[in-house]
Amino acid sequence: MNQLSPNRPRASDQMWLDAALDLLVEAGVDAVKVMPLAKQLGLTRTGFYHHFRDREALLDAMIARWEDKNTGNLIDRCDAYAETICEAMFNLQDCWVDWDLFDAPLDNAIRHWARTDADLKQRLDQADNRRKTAIVAMFQRFGYEADDAEIRAMTILYTQAGYIAMEIAEAPADRIARVPAYVRLFTGQDPSRNEVERFRARHGF
Incomplete structure (x- = not known):
């Protein structure tokens, strides 16, 4: 079984969503893309898809967070x-x-x-x-x-x-x-x- 590097954060839906919302506020929706988020979080692009089906699913989650x-x-x-x-x-x-x-x-x-x-x-x-x-x-x-x-x-x-x-x-x-x-x-x-x-x-x- 693969183990996380001690320097790599444990990924979660919340982590990806928080980072996406921060990026939305800083640079707008066009900047909210998987690769920049992965780089910012120190995670892999592939790991994103364990939490969200695709970018559209992430955008939907961002809107839901704002509404709630x-x-x-x-x-x-x-x-x-x-x-x-x-x-x-x-x-x-x-x-x-x-x-x-x-x-x-x-x-x-x-x-x-x-x-x-x-x-x-x-x-x-x-x-x-x-x-x-x-x-x-x-x-x-x-x-x-x-x-x-x-x-x-x-x-x-x-x-x-x-x-x-x-x-x-x-x-x-x-x-x-x-x-x-x-x-x-x-x-x-x-x-x-x-x-x-x-x-x-x-x-x-």
Whole structure:
């Protein structure tokens, strides 16, 4: 039986997928190819096919990861328990300050990729609609009328899309400090001191 070299990492689906996503963010989808990934990981090209049927299967897995992480987590934060709309909005704002919940560079890379891939563009549109629906439902849960809730949801999504597209470089402390003002702007209500402090505390500020 062949044994792995002590200097060669044990291959996994996750390893190949993580490397592919990093390459997508850095250089775009055209750069995501088996041989460069194998070289980067110190693995063989042949080894790739033990984990993915072909490059298309890898691309599908990349899109699925993006959908599960970015759209899935955003919806979960909108559905999270909250006693007020401000608390609910702080829950959603977690996505914009915690990359474990929402990967902004990946979202940007997916949008660039979708410009040249009609099937992905359709999935992106569906994801955007799911995000908007979740935010609208969050507002309606606290008594906002449907039209008002939709405008607020669109404002939130377009603001964040602008942050991502413009690649805003913002110190974490500065972003955290601005969130209460965003919550006030998006909800039309003043968050309580306790709500602000809970949000800051869970992000280490």
